[in-house]
Amino acid sequence: MSEKASIGIIGLGRFGMSLAHELTSKGREIICVDKEEKKVKEILNFTDYAYVSEDLTQETLEELGFKECETVIVCIGEKIDVSILTTLNVISLGVKKVIAKAGSEEQGRVLERLGAEVIYPDKDSADRLAKKILSNNILDFISLNENIEIVEIKIPKRYVGVALMDSDIRRKFNLNIVAIERDDEIDINISPKHVFEEKDAIVVVGNKDNIAEFEK
Numbered sequence: 001m002s003e004k005a006s007i008g009i010i011g012l013g014r015f016g017m018s019l020a021h022e023l024t025s026k027g028r029e030i031i032c033v034d035k036e037e038k039k040v041k042e043i044l045n046f047t048d049y050a051y052v053s054e055d056l057t058q059e060t061l062e063e064l065g066f067k068e069c070e071t072v073i074v075c076i077g078e079k080i081d082v083s084i085l086t087t088l089n090v091i092s093l094g095v096k097k098v099i100a101k102a103g104s105e106e107q108g109r110v111l112e113r114l115g116a117e118v119i120y121p122d123k124d125s126a127d128r129l130a131k132k133i134l135s136n137n138i139l140d141f142i143s144l145n146e147n148i149e150i151v152e153i154k155i156p157k158r159y160v161g162v163a164l165m166d167s168d169i170r171r172k173f174n175l176n177i178v179a180i181e182r183d184d185e186i187d188i189n190i191s192p193k194h195v196f197e198e199k200d201a202i203v204v205v206g207n208k209d210n211i212a213e214f215e216k
Contacts, residue, residue: 008032008065008072008095010056010086012039015101016075018126021046026130031065056082058089067093073129074100074116080107087116099129149208152181153215155200165192173214175206 007023009016012034023030024046031049033056034040040050051064066072072095076083080103087100091114100116102108108118119129159167169175179188181201204211 006068006070008069008090009075010034010061010066010072010090011075011101012036012043013075013078015121015126016073017043019073019075019130022126022130031069033061033064033066056086056089058092061086061089062093066090066095069095071095071097071099073119074098076101078103083107084110084114087111088114091115147207147209148205149211150178150203150205151211152201152203153211155196155198155202156215157198159196160198162196163192164190164194164196167196169204169214173206173210175204175210175214177202177204179203 007028007030009020009030009032012032020030020032020043030047032043033051033053035054037052040052043050053060072090074087076086090098098116100111100118102111102118102120111118179186180190182199
């Protein structure tokens, strides 16, 4: 497996397939597995690492290369027993970040107990998840149109210890800060004298290209 194939997707249903397309469209190499040959053939147009298998044991997943992934998304929400067992197998491989799709809150609680980050397809879209996977800093976002987004992003290290009025965020990146979150408290009445701390997250509005440049 290529070093770039650091993202694994298990299950190519509607959500998994959409996520695969979104990630590959951003130039990321992925590794996928599904029990249906038709789905695997479709995604082979976008990645060299897609396999047909009903066997999702820890040994098989390791052989296919999932152990080398930094992030694995288990997109099996319908069959609860298979979802839970597969998630456990991926976690047992030592994968750094495991995300699992859940079809109910009960299933989600079990997956969280195992140590997975849980997503709910009725609330989390594939493109939303893809963007969060591709960025270590973006916590959440809303697209207002093709160009403008509202994004919650961790404050970059270069701004830690810097007051808002001394930062170049608005001038250099043309971004408007609408809120600052610290310790789960959100402040919309932002003082220009606010000094950024490492645990701060800011909510900004602006052009998505400017947001991407700011994150870099």
